[in-house]
Amino acid sequence: MPLPVPDISRNLFDLSGYCSIVTGAGQGIGLALAEALAYAGSDLVLTERNAEHLEVGASKIEAIGRKVTTVACDVAADDTPDRLVKAALDLSGRIDVLINNAGLMTFADMLTVEDAVWDNIYAVNVRAPMRIMRAVLPEMVKAKRGSVINIGSSWSSRASVFNQDGGGVDYCSSKAALQSLTRAAAQDVAAKGVRVNAIAPGAVDTPMHADHRAKLFEYEKYIPLGRMQLAEDLAGTVIFLASDASGYITGQTLHVNGGLIMND
Numbered sequence: 001m002p003l004p005v006p007d008i009s010r011n012l013f014d015l016s017g018y019c020s021i022v023t024g025a026g027q028g029i030g031l032a033l034a035e036a037l038a039y040a041g042s043d044l045v046l047t048e049r050n051a052e053h054l055e056v057g058a059s060k061i062e063a064i065g066r067k068v069t070t071v072a073c074d075v076a077a078d079d080t081p082d083r084l085v086k087a088a089l090d091l092s093g094r095i096d097v098l099i100n101n102a103g104l105m106t107f108a109d110m111l112t113v114e115d116a117v118w119d120n121i122y123a124v125n126v127r128a129p130m131r132i133m134r135a136v137l138p139e140m141v142k143a144k145r146g147s148v149i150n151i152g153s154s155w156s157s158r159a160s161v162f163n164q165d166g167g168g169v170d171y172c173s174s175k176a177a178l179q180s181l182t183r184a185a186a187q188d189v190a191a192k193g194v195r196v197n198a199i200a201p202g203a204v205d206t207p208m209h210a211d212h213r214a215k216l217f218e219y220e221k222y223i224p225l226g227r228m229q230l231a232e233d234l235a236g237t238v239i240f241l242a243s244d245a246s247g248y249i250t251g252q253t254l255h256v257n258g259g260l261i262m263n264d
Contacts, residue, residue: 026053202257
């Protein structure tokens, strides 16, 4: 049976009544995306390890007028997927959108990367999104609709973070794995009405880069649009991919990076 075609006579970007889960949502990209979803009409489940960050994020969502609940946890913990599903169902009785945003970055190189560092990066950047998708997708399949958005990185197609002096073998390869996982997952659920896509940001000025912000801004001269990327620059894209406006798009990685991809 063919899937329904969106009615273009209405607002295709409207997320009213939706419930969205956002990981790594206490600050930076995750919080900006959560706020964007809330402004579009969605209720929110926010998760990250820092409970204080989550309280600040939840207050912002409440100020927009949406329902919100928080789950303070390690995204890679064994019980996290089930906790997130329960939180969403308790809040709204449905799960419409999942944003796998939580991630780690290091500058380890191939000659010195340690097993523990490698395993931790992959646990957070690849295994955790897989396990959360695996828990959430049955609810979306049951509803015959839903959108998963994995936050990748433009450095997944580069040799190192910032392309300066090497480094980032674990981070770059983990984000490439996440984008491959996105395509594979999309294939498995496409016929069931569920879409899975990824967004690949470039150099984004967020707390993740607090320890090497000077190095981050050295990269600004390579950005064709001429300025450093902010978390808010991803807001429109996430609403697009979450909504019926992108109803015929799945298995894709959309590079949102000010044109950095042109400099590969």
